Amino acid sequence: MMTPGLRKFTLTAHVTTSVGWLGAVAAFLVLAAAGLASTDAQLVRAAYLMMDLLGWFLIMPLSLGSLLSGLVQGVGTRWGLFQHYWVLIKLLMTALATLVLLLHMEPISSLSRLARETLFTPLEFHALRVQVAVDAGAALLVLLVATVMSVYKPRGLTRYRRRRQERETALQSD
Amino acid sequence: MTQSTRKVGTASGRGPGLPPHPDTGTPRWVIVFGLIAAALLVVFLTVHLAGGGLHHHGANQSRASTSHSPGRP
Numbered sequence: 001m002m003t004p005g006l007r008k009f010t011l012t013a014h015v016t017t018s019v020g021w022l023g024a025v026a027a028f029l030v031l032a033a034a035g036l037a038s039t040d041a042q043l044v045r046a047a048y049l050m051m052d053l054l055g056w057f058l059i060m061p062l063s064l065g066s067l068l069s070g071l072v073q074g075v076g077t078r079w080g081l082f083q084h085y086w087v088l089i090k091l092l093m094t095a096l097a098t099l100v101l102l103l104h105m106e107p108i109s110s111l112s113r114l115a116r117e118t119l120f121t122p123l124e125f126h127a128l129r130v131q132v133a134v135d136a137g138a139a140l141l142v143l144l145v146a147t148v149m150s151v152y153k154p155r156g157l158t159r160y161r162r163r164r165q166e167r168e169t170a171l172q173s174d
Numbered sequence: 175m176t177q178s179t180r181k182v183g184t185a186s187g188r189g190p191g192l193p194p195h196p197d198t199g200t201p202r203w204v205i206v207f208g209l210i211a212a213a214l215l216v217v218f219l220t221v222h223l224a225g226g227g228l229h230h231h232g233a234n235q236s237r238a239s240t241s242h243s244p245g246r247p
Contacts, residue, residue, distance in 0.1 A: 085200075085201065085204045089204070089207065134221075138218070154201070154203055155201060156200070156201035156203070156204055159200075
């Protein structure tokens, strides 16, 4: 178990990176929507160039920071990683979101490279741009659900925790 | 404003922030959440597989495939 000071430090890091990730994805979604809907070629190109920067230098580090600090919080506190359903589900969602993000960074970088080309127009690569916008919306939804879970902490002990508790009770009664 | 009736105290000596009574069985919200997540995952995978997979919308997407786009000169 962590000391109270260290626990507060890691909790601060976890909240900061998680909420920062949520905000960065929201900004990314705005840029994706602008890139998709705008007919201004200059704005579209600027949007995709910014999305690449946001993805690599903000969203990626924040997602890894959130995952790492969440793991430290789970291991170092009484909540554990596999004892409460809300912690376990949040961990799975964060890990999955990070994995999907890693897979989607290449298409985003491709769009950014294309946006640097002077011939890039607002109507090109429509399917890819729709995909990026939809994925950003899905990521925002996942992060919102994770945030709500962190605040409400819905009840429910995992089977692993229940079995452990039963064993402890049996040992105490002996 | 309604006040929460959920107790998170130390009535059972399990420490602050933890529910005082051990829960039994899988909660309904977990089952509902799991079903929704599974459905969304299937939709997500179907959309990606139907679109040719993640690698298809990368750098390899050639301009030739979109050369008939109305925006092209």
